[in-house]
Amino acid sequence: MTNTTPQDEIFILRCIQLARNGFGTTAPNPMVGCVIVHNNKIIGEGWHYASGKPHAEVMAINSVKNTDLLDKSTLYVSLEPCSYTGKTPPCSDLIIEKKIPRVVIGSTDPHPNVSGKGIERLRNAGVEVISGICKKECDILNKRFFTFHKRKRPYIILKWAITQDGFIAPLEQVQGKAFWITCPNSKQLVHQWRSQEASILVGTNTAIKDNPKLDTREVYGNNPIRLTIDRDLNIPSTHHLLQNDIPTVVFTAKEKESLDKLQYETLDWELSIPNQILDYCYKNNLQSIIIEGGTYLLQSFIDASLWDEARVFTGQKLLHNGIAQPILKSTACKEEKIGTDWLRYYKNTEQ
16 A cells, blocks of 8 residues: 555545435445545545445535646545446546646455456556555445355344343244243334344244344335245235235245235255355345344354344333243443343354
């Protein structure tokens, strides 16, 4: 990283700040922010806010009032400029066209159509390119996008709630009526999380016993694609997941005709169910999944080390007896109070 300046990190961190404005709206594209600087003063800013819409570099360049300054400026961007024509033209070509002499980049794009090609195109055109500034922060910003393209699977978030005495659910439960462990504040937060992810998964028992909607009704945001496992098609047709109102995929061992928004996907129960579900997500460009299933489903992903982070609530209720929570051999990396609940975060460090 030659020819760097003390201000380079500051401006890349500003790019990250701008990029976060697109959280939850850019998928399957990454979040990207861009600033254009002349004489250490920002003269243009932009971020990518939706797939198919102008990229951050275009937004920043278009925001510059005095375009005569572009050929004497530095363009900062949190992710490598694209070099191929997708829904929009290549940003690297626009940078070259505007004769911007210096480009500072946070992360290299892992997408196979870019992955260093944007940097190469800029350098071949005589642009000074510096990459890897605040790389860790830029990688974390797009952890879903990076995981999807590097690991060929979605970014996996596990979520569950336990009582004060460590149970995830009562042994006996009224079918179709959820047993709430956490407070309303936590419920609203979970709905916010759902709006940020591409898909959400529950198992058969959760689908039958809780009759969940798996939507975002507590907040303003997009509903994730609902995924559920139902090997023998035992979920009652009157349950919310089968109402054909939100895109839903049912993984089953049986053959069943799909409807408009209700798709049945046949799996091989002799093979790994978690891997088959993740393969489906990858093939259908679902870059993230939040798993809100019961202990059996969650444990199957934990045992296969197919998870990236876990979010575990501890509520105020006591059960004295019930279904044990999954076994997660990790130490919480962060905890916070949500209403009357405690929320602990875990990261998978064994991948």
